[in-house]
Amino acid sequence: MEQKKISKSVLKRLPGYLSYLKSMPEGAPAHISATALANALGMGEVQVRKDLAMVSDGGRPKIGYLRESLIFDIEQFLGYDNTTDAVLIGAGKLGQALMGYKGFDEYGLNILAAFDAHPQMEKTEEGKPVYHISKLTSFCRSHKVLMGIITVPAESAQEVADQLIAGGIKAIWNFAPTHLDVPSNILVQNENMATSLAVLSVHLQAQIKEEKEIKEKGNKG
């Protein structure tokens, strides 16, 4: 391995391998082949092998990869070993759901606090503080926060992004369904439900159309 530049497509597949590997029972064999992984996840085995080559220092022919070190290598590569502090803006339902999600630990993500234009409470159920949005920029600066999670309505998202950037943030996880304008050194990762829905919707349309055609043929025949 050792830092060939990784492509985004590969990067996006790594969490899938990781989660599958971690979900395997203790009793499972210590080694796993790319072939087995590929079959389990419904992927091509060559692709899996190439992906793994990017992060691991190799498997053994006929045996495969040591599961334990594969997990370690992927986690290390993804930076799940060192914790990232984050703030979340918008303590609505989605925001609260994210604040309450225990699983983020596993990804090295630690949400320090929530911010809201109209805080309804002082602390979330999990005991994380909820501050007024006016404190956002200074909080980010003083806590050296590098990541912001935006769960406000689309209208306020750009404004929030600007404040985050003013606070020194380098990456934004954007759940608001809108495009954010940011300097080129800031990464915006859009969690866009609309995108997924589009894919689903178009698939269903095709399905419905297909069924209708079959039915019509049946009636005529």
Add this chain to the structure above:
Amino acid sequence: MEQKKISKSVLKRLPGYLSYLKSMPEGAPAHISATALANALGMGEVQVRKDLAMVSDGGRPKIGYLRESLIFDIEQFLGYDNTTDAVLIGAGKLGQALMGYKGFDEYGLNILAAFDAHPQMEKTEEGKPVYHISKLTSFCRSHKVLMGIITVPAESAQEVADQLIAGGIKAIWNFAPTHLDVPSNILVQNENMATSLAVLSVHLQAQIKEEKEIKEKGNKG
């Protein structure tokens, strides 16, 4: 236009255009050029033009596309005009957040009911019924539901998917962080937070490393 087969990459960009177009104020000009759209969304103008060509029946040189009909065309293409009924399984925080999200109307998505292994309530805040999971398959069949939204923990996701498929569902929106094994005619769209987090995490790692190097250089110099 007229049904050239659309690629997934194009499909995924359409909601972005749509949302931008819809967000424009009433007072804005009736026409918009691909160039303007591209600049607003930080994309290449050729790409935008090609994408629009897939769904619209053309703009006019020097003038651009009629905004109104572009919106109509994209919505039609994405099937947002006819409503899709869906069920949601897993009435936890995320599930409730999705149940309560008003914006799905806009995408033609209508969540009929929620199902849970241990229902905590009879109805959600929004008045949608919450049933025991044992009713899932028969409900899907009798209501001819085509889409299932899975917001249960990873361990139970496959089981839920199987029940959905038994109920005749054709598309699954999967929020559980796990791979689902399904027949090839069923579409699974994974809403995978882990994927996004991986991208963000790797970006931040690179940022941190870069900063450290600059600082070290500064100290030496």
Add this chain to the structure above:
DNA sequence: TAGATTGTTAATCGATTAACAATC
């Protein structure tokens, strides 16, 4: 008419897949 903008055709780029040699 001149020029902005469209749509198309060709060139480039990147990612996936196939073929094959290396190895335990």
Add this chain to the structure above:
DNA sequence: TAGATTGTTAATCGATTAACAATC
């Protein structure tokens, strides 16, 4: 040894970008 599996090199595929002709 034989064969499963790895890793690499080459071929294919698809998507993006560039160049350019058409048009209002």
